[in-house]
Amino acid sequence: MERDEKQQHDNDEPLFIREAVVKELLSWNDCVDALESALVAATNSNKSADKPFSSQTPRTFTPVPGKGVLLSMPGFIGNYPLQTVTGNERHSTLACKLVTSFSGNSKLNPPLPSILATILMFNADTGRLKAIVDGTEITAWRTAAVSLVATKHLYYSSRRFNSSNDYTLAICGTGAQGRIHAIGMLTYFPNFFSKLNLWNRTKSRAVKLRDELNKLFPGLTIAVLDNSTDCVNDADVIVTATNSSTPLFGKNDLRKSSVHINAIGAGTNHHSELALDIYQSGSVFIESNLGIQTELKGIEAYVKGEIGEVIKDEQRRDNSEKISVFQSMGNALEDGVMANLIYQKFIRL
Numbered sequence: 131m132e133r134d135e136k137q138q139h140d141n142d143e144p145l146f147i148r149e150a151v152v153k154e155l156l157s158w159n160d161c162v163d164a165l166e167s168a169l170v171a172a173t174n175s176n177k178s179a180d181k182p183f184s185s186q187t188p189r190t191f192t193p194v195p196g197k198g199v200l201l202s203m204p205g206f207i208g209n210y211p212l213q214t215v216t217g218n219e220r221h222s223t224l225a226c227k228l229v230t231s232f233s234g235n236s237k238l239n240p241p242l243p244s245i246l247a248t249i250l251m252f253n254a255d256t257g258r259l260k261a262i263v264d265g266t267e268i269t270a271w272r273t274a275a276v277s278l279v280a281t282k283h284l285y286y287s288s289r290r291f292n293s294s295n296d297y298t299l300a301i302c303g304t305g306a307q308g309r310i311h312a313i314g315m316l317t318y319f320p321n322f323f324s325k326l327n328l329w330n331r332t333k334s335r336a337v338k339l340r341d342e343l344n345k346l347f348p349g350l351t352i353a354v355l356d357n358s359t360d361c362v363n364d365a366d367v368i369v370t371a372t373n374s375s376t377p378l379f380g381k382n383d384l385r386k387s388s389v390h391i392n393a394i395g396a397g398t399n400h401h402s403e404l405a406l407d408i409y410q411s412g413s414v415f416i417e418s419n420l421g422i423q424t425e426l427k428g429i430e431a432y433v434k435g436e437i438g439e440v441i442k443d444e445q446r447r448d449n450s451e452k453i454s455v456f457q458s459m460g461n462a463l464e465d466g467v468m469a470n471l472i473y474q475k476f477i478r479l
């Protein structure tokens with residue numbers, strides 16, 4: 131099958147990379163490295179011979195009344211470094227992700243993921259379609275891996291040398307994103323977290339994830355909590371990944387002196403999971419200023435900067451502040467570099 135798919139490509143037909151193949155080619159270290167490139171490119175829109183740059187328009191939302199929404203996410207990333215088997219090379223990628231969000235899919239029999247995606251890759255010199263890459267698993271991994279980047283630069287890097295790696299991770303919402311975030315955080319930051327707190331509106335799903343993670347991470351203490359405030363109370367790093375349109379917790383629910391939050395989910399908007407006092411007292415970082423006027427409209431917070439600026443060390447968390455928030459939205463540049471990462475691995479198989 132794979133040989134036939136590559137043969138097709140040799141005949142100049144677009145390559146199709148299916149989900150099972152994508153899954154085999156994903157690894158956390160590669161994803162984090164590639165996404166750091168995308169996030170740095172997001173900070174620079176000027177064509178450059180020596181620096182990563184990008185060109186992007188806001189994504190579109192086509193509602194399907196009563197069911198869900200189709201998003202189109204086009205983006206170009208120029209001159210960015212990508213580690214492949216042949217070394218560190220410079221790449222340019224033109225891609226468009228088409229992604230649907232149908233929250234009722236989990237109730238189907240058999241259930242389907244609520245987020246389903248396809249990424250179209252184009253030859254960046256001619257515009258010709260080059261590959262169609264299944265984007266469902268890429269969306270799951272890239273969203274978690276961007277949270278890893280944010281957590282690494284805003285929290286982990288200043289704490290990793292502490293002798294007691296006695297940190298607690300809390301995950302609110304144990305759907306597809308909650309699950310992949312738990313696996314990513316525990317794999318990418320090995321031995322950093324000694325405890326994992328899980329909360330989900332439907333408790334049985336949190337219990338199911340606990341049982342899966344117990345097998346993957348023996349030795350880790352995993353608690354399933356009855357409410358979201360108890361889940362985050364003793365947490366150092368928090369992930370929220372729900373469709374909740376009302377806040378899951380506020381500043382007074384956090385006991386630790388320094389907390390980092392990755393807010394992933396979208397209820398009525400992309401800032402509905404956290405209480406206002408968190409946004410107003412924390413340092414808030416985002417992937418790209420592009421979404422600020424539209425998707426973060428109404429956020430009553432001072433947004434300190436883009437994660438790419440933190441990576442470049444032009445922005446940082448003020449360590450006197452108790453809370454940092456990475457407000458995730460998802461960005462087409464991330465999908466473009468991830469599709470290319472998979473494409474580059476696939477053609478060398």
Ligand SMILES: NC(=O)C1=CN([C@@H]2O[C@H](COP(=O)(O)OP(=O)(O)OC[C@H]3O[C@@H](n4cnc5c(N)ncnc54)[C@H](OP(=O)(O)O)[C@@H]3O)[C@@H](O)[C@H]2O)C=CC1
Nearest residue numbers: 244303304305306307331332372373374395396458459460
């Ligand atoms: N920032 C980004 O780049 C991305 C963001 N997302 C967003 O992340 C969120 C989770 O996505 P995903 O995990 O794929 O979806 P899933 O359908 O797999 O999971 C949805 C989760 O949200 C919970 N939930 C739904 N409604 C509520 C509510 N009113 N209050 C509390 N919990 C609720 C569900 O709980 P229950 O089990 O009880 O139904 C479940 O845990 C979505 O909002 C999605 O749009 C997704 C991909 C990328």
Ligand SMILES: O=C([O-])C1=[NH+]CCC1
Nearest residue numbers: 229231269459460461
């Ligand atoms: O960036 C993304 O792919 C998405 N953000 C919200 C739903 C899907």
